Amino acid sequence: MGHKGCPDEYPISLIINGFEIAVFQLTKFDLEDWTCGYLFSEGFITDADDIKAITINDEMGSIHVSLRTDFDADQFFTKKKHYTAGCGRGVTFFSMNDVKNFQKAAAADQTYKLSYLLKKRSEFAQNSRFYLETGGMHGACIVDETGRLTIREDIGRHNAVDKIIGHALRNRLQPSRLMLLTTGRVSYEMLSKAAKFGFPVIGSRTAATKQAVQLARYLNIEVVGYLRGKMAAIYTSAGRVENDLAADSVVERSLEGGELATRH
Known part of the structure; x- marks a missing residue:
């Protein structure tokens, strides 16, 4: 049985409206999807239309995001970072109390x-x-x-x-x-x-x-x-x-x- 190839991971910096948020270990596939999903999960956006542009620079290892709304960097950087468990370095900025405000799941359209x-x-x-x-x-x-x-x-x-x-x-x-x-x-x-x-x-x-x-x-x-x-x-x-x-x-x-x- 032959050996499988090694999975890839790269340090990629996420920059929003000119401010570097963090450096993430990512696999270089579907980075536009990741950017949109991460920004939504962390509360930077409420839907995809809040993003004006996403520019991925492979050589520099960076993702530049331009939001349609202003980004309050001072308020953001006072939030505490939480590093996620498991493989691939991840960071989240929502607190454990934030989830108390999440809406309960709506009735599913099917079972x-x-x-x-x-x-x-x-x-x-x-x-x-x-x-x-x-x-x-x-x-x-x-x-x-x-x-x-x-x-x-x-x-x-x-x-x-x-x-x-x-x-x-x-x-x-x-x-x-x-x-x-x-x-x-x-x-x-x-x-x-x-x-x-x-x-x-x-x-x-x-x-x-x-x-x-x-x-x-x-x-x-x-x-x-x-x-x-x-x-x-x-x-x-x-x-x-x-x-x-x-x-x-x-x-x-x-x-x-x-x-x-x-x-x-």
Whole structure:
């Protein structure tokens, strides 16, 4: 069996209206989507139309953003930085109290069978081009009401989610009609990004943290983890995912991470 290639990551500076915000470790794909998604997640913009221009300079390793509105740099730089957990250096400026003001997820336009989530998770894996090439990339995927998948990948799981949110914003997609799938752990900051956009259902191939589950329950978001083969773990019960699998294939997880009961 041949060796896979190494995944790429580059230090890229984000500059907004002439002010450098931070330097991020990013994979150089879909950087316009990442920029839009990150700016939305952090509260710099409310929609894609707030961005006047994005200029990417590969040689300088920078992304220059011109916003249509004024940017109060003094007020911004008094905010505390929080470095995200996991691979790929990430930074967020929203506080843990900011999420209390997030709107609760609107009623989803459709419900999903658990077998459908597993099927789409498998399709997601089979179509993650850069992961298949390197074995070391994270991915985020949206599934629309027709079942069509759109995938974004990056060395960092948060970056991948920002990229897919940016894609959705730039294409004016409605969150109530979408499901988010991710390869990475659903951490508090990851759940916060997804919640701010308004995804009603989030599925992952791995776990969710206790803090993320608490936030998901408060915001009425459905979280399903360990989507692998014919198995899954249900963390919340928002009524958007119907269990149609064998009783011994699905477990409900407590906030402490243990198994509460087999889900029938």
